Amino acid sequence: MQSKDLVHLAQQYGSPLYVYDAEKIKSQYNRLSKAFSKVNKLRINYAMKALSNVAILQLLREMGSGLDTVSIQEVMLGLHAGYEPDKIFYTPNGVSLEEIEEVNAMGVQINIDNLSILEQFGTKYPNVPVCIRINPHVMAGGNANISVGHIDSKFGISVHQLPHLVRIVENTKMNIVGIHMHTGSDILDIEVFLYAAEILFDAAKSFKNLEFLDFGSGFKVPYKKDDIETDIEELGKKLSKRFNAFCTEYGKELTLIFEPGKFLVSEAGFFLAKVNVVKQTTSTVFAGIDSGFNHLIRPMLYGSQHHIENISNPKGKERFYSVVGYICETDTFANNRRISEIKEGDILCFRNAGAYCFSMASNYNSRYKPAEVLWMNGEGHLIRAHETFEDLMKNQIPLPTAVNAE
Template identity: 30%
Template sequence: MTAFNTKNGVLHAENVALRDIAEQHQTPTYVYSRSALTETFKRFQAGLLGHEHLICFAVKANPSLAILNLFARLGAGFDIVSGGELARVIAAGGDPKKVVFSGVGKSHSEIQSALEAGILCFNVESINELHRIQQVAAKLGKIAPISLRVNPNVDAKTHPYISTGLKNNKFGVAFEDALDLYQQAAQMPNIAVHGVDCHIGSQITELSPFLDALDKVLGLVDALTERNIHIQHIDVGGGVGITYNDETPPEFATYTAAIMQKLAGRGVKVLFEPGRALVGNAGVLLTKVEYLKLGESKNFAIVDAAMNDLMRPALYDAYHNITTIAESPTQAQTYEVVGPVCESGDFLGHDRSLAIAEGDYLAIHSAGAYGMSMSSNYNTRARAAEVLVDGDQVHVIREREQIADLFKLERTLP
């Protein structure tokens, strides 16, 4: 089954017409396909069967409880970057023993919560963080499992805002310092060295950066073995891209085969941290055309979704395909697709040829990753609803916010 397909001129999510969803649940609404989520996870896993592995979904890509629960049922672990994400994983039925905790700014309380939950591993990103984990673990009388997130200074060839593996990025420890830090960690009484972690960026569409980074990591593993520090797992991170427009990222089978070939004969568990790759093309954002504003130099399609609903275009100048959800007799024109937020940067697409009229619905594609998770209430706008389609069933997995919800925690002055 194709997750998003056209039947009789109407775009569907699995067996449900998107127009019916838009009319019943209003817009903006995020729509996800259960079959797409499930099949994508299984395709990623297919090349790893027979090898000890754990696929840790990067929660930041899409933290919906329903999606986390679905992946947990499929056997996934989770890559988290905050205490809040740990709480979400647990609330969704995820196993803390399959959680790796990344991020450069872990607080005392976050470290304590993770230790008490019994997570799989901390991905440590600085010497000061290592000392803090030792202190918190000692206070609790626990042993903290760690890996160092090693920064290999490899160019991921992606947008600079989502590149994380260069020496000028804030993430990880410098490759040149890693050996010494591991030796320090091995001497700490409440630290257990379990692995090596490397994550070089996101939306990577070439295979070579992954392999170059892994070569450096494997050299470090060999140096650690010579010093009697034995690694139980290698975390190769995430970052495999998706097709938004004309990108050609490596197929999962090609990617996993190349990684496993590098690891052949080493006898270590391999961890992956895919996020966007699993959810990006499993979701669309539905929006309604409120006004068509025709001008001398540009035409504007003003829709009810905005930069607060989908931040990526404003933040990265990112491209998302935008289509109508039903055939229209209207003549196509070129539009700037923009929202009602009071910012010139509030756009969802430039120069799009669309046959539309006021009141029509549009689908913004490839919105399953970093859509709802990055949304905000800017301009006091309620965040969108989320639904998940399973065959011919539509499940509301997040109710639309109400305006009163946005200031219920606020107080006026006495």
Template identity: 50%
Template structure:
């Protein structure tokens, strides 16, 4: 990770991060709109030689302000639930700009999405059969293919290997074609998603070859959807996906396929973390510094209820002490306030941390707030977006009344 001047000076667009906790409280999620714009531009440049469309995988961060920003810069949506579909439409998207990619959901959810005008990614043979019986050739769909390729930063975020629940195995192609032919289903695209945190081009190229080879069996395609999974930088020196190299290689394959296919298709990607992860910061305050014979512990006013990725995936989040950046380096375990083992970082070297210091967890824009909970009856934090040099509250902090609102006597 190459820390920017803004990160090392602990400000975003000239706004001091520590002061935001005084204004909006702690803990606090903060997003830098400029970073999102830069990531969108980077992907556009990487695939500038083909007709490419971005579908933001909004499960990464569903805040309405984030979605409205995406819409304003021409990024469409990929959703995985009726709730995300509804939020997308509230953000101003037309249903036809939204792809619904379910995973084993009740069929009525698919029917609702189709009837609203969303395009569905069919992820199982039973759903394909139902789709044909229900809609025949009156509604378009994509089919999610499982290419049986294992790639990604963690087994929990690999989605295309043989044991994954996602998609229809490419080995079942004959059965897929039989159902499509039986009901004359309008298959306008093929889709796959390999996983997350893939840094090498090789897995992307492997699954692209498999999907393009499969596409030869479908005569009426308009779209090839290669999903997402591009690796972002988490720590200094971290390797990331070489987008220029990947863009050149995939574009070359895609253009050759289109020429063979007889017409130009559109290439879709569904980046989530890639677009929003590096835009986000979780700001926390130090509550207790405990010097134990075995470890020095830094306790903060947050926990796995606000950022579960370190405990769920062993994910690394770079941490800055923005209150004492020039302090002498010491080694700490940074831990949360939940009555569980909720360790954010182990044996992490930081400038000396004192009670009341503000720490910033980087790469908190994706799968932070959206995976948060009210465990231990804790409220979720507020969210702030910084855009055009202005910090705007885009979600207020929860209250105890929010936690009790749906309970009945």
């Protein structure tokens, strides 16, 4: 997409605004598929927590993607978007047995990540195909909040508890069809990923009737010029060769599953915000925008850096700005960042806004959530309208008049 297209969309739909480039999503999906083309059975399940708009789900469904879900609500959205139940993978954490039973009744693939629920579920439903999430105890990921495979993580069943796990499976005679792991997001070193894969291969040998191995995802995408990213092509060569060799050793052709979220949608997303005020202090020039961490929390939550450009003045002389929001709290998107000269009314564009941006938005300070637009075939398609005051009040219930009068 070009800057002029984004400016036009901001003028057409107002700001703040999320825009997603359909072609970038498609190219990332095809890139991953191509990297693992030497694996006979490959399945890509989009991790919809990254961006769960139904139109995005439909776009990926048309490309052949399955879904990785983490809640019953995400399962319901997937079904609403037209996915068949057998294309939906459900990997919850810390949920009740009752929710898992409810999801099981919908016919989707269940993935269980703790011994207690595994034993309870296996006792009641020994014939249901179940996947098990293993914690490989491998530290990976760009931030402590998104590193989920280390020894202190709440996610998965410790690989050191494998004997206990196997005993539960034998006692309940439950049907284990897959083994799963996810080490974390923003993986820089593919050797770490391959090391964790070997732990998964070893764990898989304890189960005789597997149909698939799920390697999670966590592939890093570039957030700035010359930034490091996961070498998908190199990983494809090395892991495909090792996976095919394992299938031969196992005596059965298994399906290799990935569940990318950020990799598919991050670079496709643009967040557009209008500059409300340019404020000069004794040491800093602030550019205050018509948004805040209620719409884009990642810089405050993870310390992530989103490239910011002034698309209203892309060729202007660069100056140093601190970009801040309108929330009644410190909500800083960038400190002393070089950006083309900013004037009030300009539109700033935040790159890499496709993953974990709108999906983590809130109504903090009673602000409305932004609209979302899908850029496809050279046109913008509104896929979520701006919220209104009616949306804010929809589920609120005022006190009865008589009580209020007292």
